Amino acid sequence: MQLLTPLALALTALTGLVLVFHALRPRYTQQEVPSLRLWQTVTEALSLQARWRRIVRSLLLLVHLLIVLLLALAAAQPILTWRGESALHVHIVDASASMLATDVSPNRFDVAIRQAAASMGDQSGRWAVILAGSSPRLLYHGPSRQEAVNALLAAEPETGGADWAAAADLLATFGEDPSTIVLWTDGSDAPEALAPLLARDGLTVRVVGGDVPFNVGITAFDARRRGEDPLQYEALVAVRNFSERDASGTVRVAADESPLFTAEFALGPGQEQAYTFPVRLEGFAALTARLDVTDHFDLDNAVQMEVRGLETTRVALVGPRNRHLEDVLRVFPQVDFDVRLFVGPDDPYHLRVYDRLPHDDRPGTQLVFAPPSAGPWVEAPVIVWWDPVHPLTRYVEWSSVRVLRARPLPVGGATRVLVESTAGPLVTVEDRDDGALIQVGFSLDDSDFAQRVAFPVFMDAVLQLAHEAGRQPVSPAPLPPAGEASLARRIDPVNPADAGAPPEAVSVARALWPPLAVTVIALLFLEGWLFRNRGGNPLKLRRREGAFRPGRGKGGVPD
Amino acid sequence: MSSSLLQKLQGLRLVTRRALPGPRYGDLRSPRPGLSLEFADFREYHPGDDERRIDWHVAARTDELYVRVYEGEENIRCEILIDRSASMASPEPGKFAYAKALAAALGFVALQSGHHVQFAGFSDQLAYPVPALAGRRNVADLLASVGACTAEGGTNMEQVLARRVHEQPAPALTFVVSDLYDTEGFHAGLKLLRGSGREVVVIHVLTRAELAPPQEGAFEWRDVETGAELEVTLDPATLALYDAALRDWLASIRSICARLAVRYVLAVSDEPLDHLLLLTLRKEGVLR
Structure with a gap:
C-alpha cells in the first residue's frame, strides 16, 4: 500500500x-x-x-x-x-505522415499495426491502444484482446505530424502504471519531440521502416501576381532530396491538365532546387506540381494549388471628391472605383465610402469618414489606445496620427471600438449581416492620416474585409508538415527488457479513501x-x- | 398512617429480650415478683406475707413455711428516638417521612399495649415535643407531636444519647431510628444506652438511591449537614467502589450492634411500612 x-x-x-x-x-x-x-x-x-x-x-x-x-x-x-492478471499493456502507434512511407511493404504504418497485433498474442491482462496523430486518440481500453486487435487493424494513418506531448498526457490519464508501454514508430521524429514519452519508465520503442529510405519531395509550391497585368502570375516550385544518395527526375507543373512547366533535376543528398516561371491565368485554375521520380514517400510527390482569376473590387466614393481616397484606391489594381453623389439600391459595389455623409442601411460594407450623426466636433483629440488584434488596426501605428478635429463616434451594442482618443472613440466597426460598417470620426482633410504609410495599409484591410476574393486569388498548396518528408531514423529502438526490467505483471492500484x-x-x-x-x-x-x-x-x- | 394499618397494628405487642422494670402493672414480664399466674419460685415465709400464698404441701414435708412466688407483669417505658437531622430530609423528604411514620406506628403499638411512651427527636440537640404519654387516649397527642417534628441541623448522637441517659437513667426499651451517618457518635451513644440497662432496637433507614446510585455522569455534590462539596464522576468503576464502601459501612454498623447485643434492622424508605412492621420487625422479634 x-x-x-x-x-x-x-x-x-x-x-x-x-x-x-x-x-x-x-x-x-x-x-x-x-x-x-x-x-x-x-x-x-x-x-x-x-x-x-x-x-x-x-x-x-x-x-x-x-x-x-x-x-x-x-x-x-x-x-x-497488487500484481496480477490485471496487468495493462499499452500500444502507442505513430500515425504521422511519415508512417506512409513504403520502404517496407506495404507501408510503415501497416507493418507497425500488424506487428503490434501479433505482439498482443503473448500478453495477458488488459490492453489499451493509442493512435498518436495530430490529436492522439484512445482506440481501445479494456480486457478483450480481440477487440484491441480489431481497433488496431482498423486504424488509419494521418497526413500530418504526431503530437507526442498530447499522447503522453493521454497515457497519464489512465491513473495506473501500465505493465508494458510499446511505442510503434518509424523514428523519424526528433528525440526532443518524443521526450514526454521517452521519459516514461518501462517504455519499449519498436522502430519500423527500412534502413535507407529514399525520398525526393516538393517543399514549396506557390504563385503570386506579377506586374500590372491582372492575369499574369509568377509560380514557384521547390524540390528537395531528403535521402542520403543522389536523385534525379522531372518536375512538371500543369494547369487543368495543360502543361505549364517542365524541368529536369539532379540533386545531391540534402540538396534543394527551386524553379520560378511565369504563368498567365484567366479565371479559376487548378495548378498541379508533380515529380516523376520513384521513391518511398508519395505524399510529397504531387501538390495541387488553386488560383482564381483576379476579381475586381468595386468601390463607390460617395460625397465631394477626395483626392486622398482616390489616390489610395488607385494603388490597388483590383479596385475599380466610381465617384458618386448618390448610390442606388441596385448599384453593385463591394464597398461604399462616405466622406462626411451619413451611411445608408443597405447590405454591404461601408466606410464613413466624419459621419454627421456623430458627436460635436472636438479640437485636437489625442489617440490614446487602439486595438492591436483587429485586422483593421493591427498593422497601423495610430499613436503618430495627428488629428485636428474629430467627432467622437457613438458606441452601440454591436459596435466595437478600434481606436480611442481623449475625445472618445475615433474608429469603430459594427459587423452586420452582409458586410460591416466602419466609421472614422475625422475627415481625411482634418488629419495627417492620409499622408502616412498606415493609410494604404488600413485601406487594404478595409478592401479585404469588403471583398476577400479581390485581394487573395491564390490558395497555397497544402504540403506535408516539415520533417515528415525526412524518412531517416532519428531514434534507436528501446527495449527495457534488455536492461533487466520486468515486462510482465504490473501493479494495479486502487484508491482506498x-x-x-x-x-x-x-x-x-x-x-x-x-x-x-x-x-x-x-x-x-x-x-x-x-x-x-x-x-x-x-x-x-x-x- | 392509614386506618387499615392502625387496625393491623392493634394486634401487635412489643417484645423485650429480658424483663424490664416498669412503672406499673402491665402485660410484660417483670423482673420483680408479681401476681401473675406464672409460678416463679418458693421463698421462706416472713410475717406479713399473704397466708394464702403459703404452700402447705411443702410445709407438711419440710415442717417449715414457704410461700409461692409468682412472676410479675408490668408495663415498660418505651423510648422512641428519631433522627431529625437535615440528612434525613434532604434532598428528598421520603426518608424522614418514613422514619416519622415508623415512630408513630411503634408509639401507637406501645400506647395501645399500655406502656409509657416517650418520643424525642434528635439532631445535635435533643427535643421532647410532648411529655411521656400513657394510655390509648394519648395516641392523638403522640401522632400530633410526631407529625410536627421537622428535620434540620447536624447530628451529634454521642452528646444527645448521653444527655438522654443522664436525664432518664431508668431501664427502658429504646428505639433509635436514624440513617446513622454519625457512625462514631452512634457507637459511643449506643454504649451509654446499653450501660444504663436499656434494651435498644436500631432501625437504620436509608433511601434506595443511597443503597444503589442508579445514574452515571458527573456531579458536584454538597453535603446538606456539613456543607462540604465533592466532585464525583460516576462510572461503573466508581460505582463498584461505592458498593464496596457501603458494604463495609453496613458491616461495621452490624458489628457494633452485635457486640452491644442490640437488635438492628435496615429499612429502605420505599419499602411498604406494613411490610416492615408486620413482617420484618416480627421476624426480628421486636414485635409479636
Missing part, C-alpha cells in the same frame, strides 16, 4: 486529543446529598479530586479513536497496489447511538438495583 500524502498521517496525533477529552473531567451537575461520608472514602481510593481521571475502557472511546485514525489514513490517500470515508460515516452513526444510550442501559440499572436486598435476613444483607 502506498500513501500519496504520507504527511497526513500526522493527523493521528489527534488521537491524543481524543484521549484528553476522555480524560478531562466533564461539566458537573450540582446536587445535594444526605452525606458525603461514603463518597469521600471512594474518592480517596480513586483520587477523583484530580483534574484528570483514569481513562476507562469503553466502546465510545474505541469508536472515537477509530474515527480519528481512519480519517488520518483517508487523508493520507492510501493506494492499494472512499471505503475509508464510508466506514467513518458509519462509525459516526454508531458513535451517536452509543452516546445516546450510554447513560440509560437498563441492564446496568437492574444489576445495580440488585446489589442489595434490604429486609432479607438480618437487616438487609448485601449480596
Whole structure:
C-alpha cells in the first residue's frame, strides 16, 4: 500500500486529543446529598479530586479513536497496489505522415499495426491502444484482446505530424502504471519531440521502416501576381532530396491538365532546387506540381494549388471628391472605383465610402469618414489606445496620427471600438449581416492620416474585409508538415527488457479513501447511538438495583 | 398512617429480650415478683406475707413455711428516638417521612399495649415535643407531636444519647431510628444506652438511591449537614467502589450492634411500612 500524502498521517496525533477529552473531567451537575461520608472514602481510593481521571475502557472511546485514525489514513490517500492478471499493456502507434512511407511493404504504418497485433498474442491482462496523430486518440481500453486487435487493424494513418506531448498526457490519464508501454514508430521524429514519452519508465520503442529510405519531395509550391497585368502570375516550385544518395527526375507543373512547366533535376543528398516561371491565368485554375521520380514517400510527390482569376473590387466614393481616397484606391489594381453623389439600391459595389455623409442601411460594407450623426466636433483629440488584434488596426501605428478635429463616434451594442482618443472613440466597426460598417470620426482633410504609410495599409484591410476574393486569388498548396518528408531514423529502438526490467505483471492500484470515508460515516452513526444510550442501559440499572436486598435476613444483607 | 394499618397494628405487642422494670402493672414480664399466674419460685415465709400464698404441701414435708412466688407483669417505658437531622430530609423528604411514620406506628403499638411512651427527636440537640404519654387516649397527642417534628441541623448522637441517659437513667426499651451517618457518635451513644440497662432496637433507614446510585455522569455534590462539596464522576468503576464502601459501612454498623447485643434492622424508605412492621420487625422479634 502506498500513501500519496504520507504527511497526513500526522493527523493521528489527534488521537491524543481524543484521549484528553476522555480524560478531562466533564461539566458537573450540582446536587445535594444526605452525606458525603461514603463518597469521600471512594474518592480517596480513586483520587477523583484530580483534574484528570483514569481513562476507562469503553466502546465510545474505541469508536472515537477509530474515527480519528481512519480519517488520518483517508487523508493520507492510501493506494492499494497488487500484481496480477490485471496487468495493462499499452500500444502507442505513430500515425504521422511519415508512417506512409513504403520502404517496407506495404507501408510503415501497416507493418507497425500488424506487428503490434501479433505482439498482443503473448500478453495477458488488459490492453489499451493509442493512435498518436495530430490529436492522439484512445482506440481501445479494456480486457478483450480481440477487440484491441480489431481497433488496431482498423486504424488509419494521418497526413500530418504526431503530437507526442498530447499522447503522453493521454497515457497519464489512465491513473495506473501500465505493465508494458510499446511505442510503434518509424523514428523519424526528433528525440526532443518524443521526450514526454521517452521519459516514461518501462517504455519499449519498436522502430519500423527500412534502413535507407529514399525520398525526393516538393517543399514549396506557390504563385503570386506579377506586374500590372491582372492575369499574369509568377509560380514557384521547390524540390528537395531528403535521402542520403543522389536523385534525379522531372518536375512538371500543369494547369487543368495543360502543361505549364517542365524541368529536369539532379540533386545531391540534402540538396534543394527551386524553379520560378511565369504563368498567365484567366479565371479559376487548378495548378498541379508533380515529380516523376520513384521513391518511398508519395505524399510529397504531387501538390495541387488553386488560383482564381483576379476579381475586381468595386468601390463607390460617395460625397465631394477626395483626392486622398482616390489616390489610395488607385494603388490597388483590383479596385475599380466610381465617384458618386448618390448610390442606388441596385448599384453593385463591394464597398461604399462616405466622406462626411451619413451611411445608408443597405447590405454591404461601408466606410464613413466624419459621419454627421456623430458627436460635436472636438479640437485636437489625442489617440490614446487602439486595438492591436483587429485586422483593421493591427498593422497601423495610430499613436503618430495627428488629428485636428474629430467627432467622437457613438458606441452601440454591436459596435466595437478600434481606436480611442481623449475625445472618445475615433474608429469603430459594427459587423452586420452582409458586410460591416466602419466609421472614422475625422475627415481625411482634418488629419495627417492620409499622408502616412498606415493609410494604404488600413485601406487594404478595409478592401479585404469588403471583398476577400479581390485581394487573395491564390490558395497555397497544402504540403506535408516539415520533417515528415525526412524518412531517416532519428531514434534507436528501446527495449527495457534488455536492461533487466520486468515486462510482465504490473501493479494495479486502487484508491482506498472512499471505503475509508464510508466506514467513518458509519462509525459516526454508531458513535451517536452509543452516546445516546450510554447513560440509560437498563441492564446496568437492574444489576445495580440488585446489589442489595434490604429486609432479607438480618437487616438487609448485601449480596 | 392509614386506618387499615392502625387496625393491623392493634394486634401487635412489643417484645423485650429480658424483663424490664416498669412503672406499673402491665402485660410484660417483670423482673420483680408479681401476681401473675406464672409460678416463679418458693421463698421462706416472713410475717406479713399473704397466708394464702403459703404452700402447705411443702410445709407438711419440710415442717417449715414457704410461700409461692409468682412472676410479675408490668408495663415498660418505651423510648422512641428519631433522627431529625437535615440528612434525613434532604434532598428528598421520603426518608424522614418514613422514619416519622415508623415512630408513630411503634408509639401507637406501645400506647395501645399500655406502656409509657416517650418520643424525642434528635439532631445535635435533643427535643421532647410532648411529655411521656400513657394510655390509648394519648395516641392523638403522640401522632400530633410526631407529625410536627421537622428535620434540620447536624447530628451529634454521642452528646444527645448521653444527655438522654443522664436525664432518664431508668431501664427502658429504646428505639433509635436514624440513617446513622454519625457512625462514631452512634457507637459511643449506643454504649451509654446499653450501660444504663436499656434494651435498644436500631432501625437504620436509608433511601434506595443511597443503597444503589442508579445514574452515571458527573456531579458536584454538597453535603446538606456539613456543607462540604465533592466532585464525583460516576462510572461503573466508581460505582463498584461505592458498593464496596457501603458494604463495609453496613458491616461495621452490624458489628457494633452485635457486640452491644442490640437488635438492628435496615429499612429502605420505599419499602411498604406494613411490610416492615408486620413482617420484618416480627421476624426480628421486636414485635409479636
